[in-house]
Amino acid sequence: xxxxxxxxxxxxxxxxxxxxxxxxxxxxxxxxxxxxxxxxxxxxxxxxxxxxxxxxxxxxxxxxxxxxxxxxxxxxxxxxxxxxxxxxxxxxxxxxxxxxxxxxxxxxxxxxxxxxxxxxxxxxxxxxxxxxxxxxxxxxxxxxxxxxxxxxxxxxxxxxxxxxxxxxxxxxxxxxxxxxxxxxxxxxxxxxxxxxxxxxxxxxxxxxxxxxxxxxxxxxxxxxxxxxxxxxxxxxxxxxxxxxxxxxxxxxxxxxxxxxxxxxxxxxxxxxxxxxxxxxxxxxxxxxxxxxxxxxxxxxxxxxxxxxxxxxxxxxxxxxxxxxxxxxxxxxxxxxxxxxxxxxxxxxxxxxxxxxxxxxxxxxxxxxxxxxxxxxxxxxxxxxxxxxxxxxxxxxxxxxxxxxxxxxxxxxxxxxxxxxxxxxxxxxxxxxxxxxxxxxxxxxxxxxxxxxxxxxxxxxxxxxxxxxxxxxxxxxxxxxxxxxxxxxxxxxxxxxx
Ligand code: BYC
Numbered sequence: 001x002x003x004x005x006x007x008x009x010x011x012x013x014x015x016x017x018x019x020x021x022x023x024x025x026x027x028x029x030x031x032x033x034x035x036x037x038x039x040x041x042x043x044x045x046x047x048x049x050x051x052x053x054x055x056x057x058x059x060x061x062x063x064x065x066x067x068x069x070x071x072x073x074x075x076x077x078x079x080x081x082x083x084x085x086x087x088x089x090x091x092x093x094x095x096x097x098x099x100x101x102x103x104x105x106x107x108x109x110x111x112x113x114x115x116x117x118x119x120x121x122x123x124x125x126x127x128x129x130x131x132x133x134x135x136x137x138x139x140x141x142x143x144x145x146x147x148x149x150x151x152x153x154x155x156x157x158x159x160x161x162x163x164x165x166x167x168x169x170x171x172x173x174x175x176x177x178x179x180x181x182x183x184x185x186x187x188x189x190x191x192x193x194x195x196x197x198x199x200x201x202x203x204x205x206x207x208x209x210x211x212x213x214x215x216x217x218x219x220x221x222x223x224x225x226x227x228x229x230x231x232x233x234x235x236x237x238x239x240x241x242x243x244x245x246x247x248x249x250x251x252x253x254x255x256x257x258x259x260x261x262x263x264x265x266x267x268x269x270x271x272x273x274x275x276x277x278x279x280x281x282x283x284x285x286x287x288x289x290x291x292x293x294x295x296x297x298x299x300x301x302x303x304x305x306x307x308x309x310x311x312x313x314x315x316x317x318x319x320x321x322x323x324x325x326x327x328x329x330x331x332x333x334x335x336x337x338x339x340x341x342x343x344x345x346x347x348x349x350x351x352x353x354x355x356x357x358x359x360x361x362x363x364x365x366x367x368x369x370x371x372x373x374x375x376x377x378x379x380x381x382x383x384x385x386x387x388x389x390x391x392x393x394x395x396x397x398x399x400x401x402x403x404x405x406x407x408x409x410x411x412x413x414x415x416x417x418x419x420x421x422x423x424x425x426x427x428x429x430x431x432x433x434x435x436x437x438x439x440x441x442x443x444x445x446x447x448x449x450x451x452x453x454x455x456x457x458x459x460x461x462x463x464x465x466x467x468x469x470x471x472x473x474x475x476x477x478x479x480x481x482x483x484x485x486x487x488x489x490x491x492x493x494x495x496x497x
Pocket of ligand 1: 132136209210211231237326381
């Protein structure tokens with residue numbers, strides 16, 4: 001039975017109206033009653049072939065005709081929203097999926113707190129809302145573009161499949177934002193939807209909007225770090241947008257968050273499996289010193305200090321994605337109710353309006369770090385960044401447990417908040433991971449010890465050899481504990497054509 005047959009069977013056996021009304025005759029699966037909204041349907045049908053052209057041009061290079069074991073959303077409730085089956089990526093069922101409507105939902109924060117949420121866009125907030133939706137939407141195709149060459153060097157079919165799963169879901173997240181633009185922003189929205197397919201990650205004349213999404217993702221270490229650290233910015237930003245007074249945005253983001261969780265799982269377990277391979281190889285060879293780089297690299301595994309440098313790079317670049325710590329844009333987004341804080345509706349201890357509240361923001365004053373009380377409204381980005389840094393720590397703790405269990409004396413840490421920053425309070429200040437402010441000369445002399453250096457990149461490049469046989473893994477990464485959807489170890493996740 002093909003995966004498409006399975007989808008038909010599921011739909012027919014389910015009468016729960018929370019399920020996506022998926023019809024294989026429809027090009028666009030959705031739970032927004034697309035068929036009855038002719039204008040929207042027409043706009044989405046016009047956009048869809050352009051999206052497919054973009055996917056074919058900028059999506060995963062070399063594997064578009066291969067059958068990939070993908071998870072496809074077929075409903076939006078927790079019990080049955082996903083089905084697995086081999087699919088060629090261009091045939092993936094991208095669609096428009098919103099989390100179920102919460103009846104009686106009221107605005108959780110800002111000057112409209114307590115009023116009913118909006119089902120349409122208030123005219124006065126139109127451009128602010130559109131800007132945030134465009135920025136969010138822009139990151140999604142950007143990440144697919146950044147990762148498009150990685151299939152060729154995948155360390156296993158399992159990892160290759162996870163890469164492609166992440167890619168198709170980022171594609172679907174673009175659909176989610178395009179739906180909002182096209183449905184609620186008229187001609188401007190349609191133009192923005194088109195522009196989302198035209199910008200290109202890393203291109204000088206028409207780049208993606210945010211810095212980190214123009215960086216290269218040249219190797220699998222970058223991919224795993226990106227999916228752990230940068231997708232976690234996705235989690236934080238989507239969670240903040242899920243608090244939005246604009247209910248369709250909130251519902252879109254709530255469903256996107258369920259997919260984001262898998263991306264962070266790929267990142268966390270990817271890094272963990274690298275650590276496992278390194279520790280096992282070191283122990284087997286009787287190497288105790290994690291800084292015995294030459295000996296460790298000769299074993300075909302990644303030394304732990306290099307993992308730290310890679311993590312430092314991705315953490316610092318991702319922290320820039322939170323914007324300036326002190327920002328009037330962020331204050332506006334909060335006061336209008338368009339974007340909340342992380343977990344806004346459940347926060348206790350303030351009035352959720354924040355007119356008189358303050359928040360401690362770390363700043364550089366006279367060459368020293370000081371924690372200053374800043375109006376809380378203007379510190380919304382600083383607070384989300386602090387929440388993000390806390391949220392990152394869980395994975396580091398779990399990785400460190402693996403290292404400790406292996407008896408190796410090494411600990412992965414988060415660098416100081418100000419390390420290697422280009423946006424916000426710390427742009428233009430040179431700071432080491434320990435949080436000491438440096439001169440430019442000191443930075444130039446020492447930063448190769450804190451960020452991936454040329455020798456590191458050369459070594460990583462030497463490891464990036466494909467391992468595409470079912471059940472086999474590259475030396476530098478341990479196999480996963482369980483297969484996707486409990487498949488056996490030698491399962492052919494990607495049938496390479
Ligand atoms: N690079 O007051 P400012 C994800 C711009 S990731 C370049 O400092 P604001 C995902 C800013 O746009 C989550 N430019 O900050 C993960 C503004 O420009 P305009 C993506 C930057 O506005 C993995 C100017 O500087 N979602 O989903 O408070 C894979 C001054 O802005 C940067 C969102 O980010 C930068 N790093 O906050 C796939 C949520 N930072 O408008 C997907 C939506 C700032 O003056 N976006 N600028 O021309 C937002 O909430 C806000 O736009 C930001 C910036 C938090 C990004």
